[in-house]
Amino acid sequence: MSEPSALFQAIQAGDAATVTDLVEARAEWLSAESPSGLSPLLFAAYYHRPQMAALLIELGAPVSVFEAAAVGSEMHLQTALATDGSLLHAHRPDGFSLLGLTSFFGHEAAARLLLALGADVNAASRNVMRATPLRSAAAGDHTPLARLLLEAGADPDAAQHGGYTPLQSAAQNGNSDLVQLLLAAGADPRARNDQGQDALALAQENGHAEVARLLDDPNINSA
Structure with missing residues (x-):
């Protein structure tokens, strides 16, 4: 298969060898988009493939601030926010904030960093869902992260x-x-x-x- 879809299939399957081979042959595929508009790195996050996400970063995948939040990369978050602090309150085109992404995917350390920098613990997503970080953490079944958000002032009844x-x-x-x-x-x-x-x-x-x-x-x- 010679299309980028082969890379997304390998990521979903957790096939590290194939991912490596494909990227080494077609490095430009690291910036490809899935049919749903996800980069390979975000695709790995949404399919709960942390090992694939780590491999993609190792292979040179570009890491945007939103991708850093989705995979819980504190280093990339710190670098991006040090360059442009306004990104702390930014939202992806799908409406989710950095804190919303870290909360949904259960990255407690990354969420702690964002809260320390001043992220709004009660900011709802800018889409039809209108989900707060706490609602995202609850939906993702992340109890320690929910505790962190509540300690930071999250509204327990935000619907x-x-x-x-x-x-x-x-x-x-x-x-x-x-x-x-x-x-x-x-x-x-x-x-x-x-x-x-x-x-x-x-x-x-x-x-x-x-x-x-x-x-x-x-x-x-x-x-």
């Missing part, structure tokens, strides 16, 4: 498009630790999404009995 809250995401994922963390931070277990479902209903719908027991506590629901 995205459709009325989904971080607590509802945690309940839907069956993450009891994150559910307890959000409840302790003041998240409202009675909040309902646009379909009328609260966190308990979502836990029950997805078969998460332990989380359902936590949320069915009358002391929580009467608070």
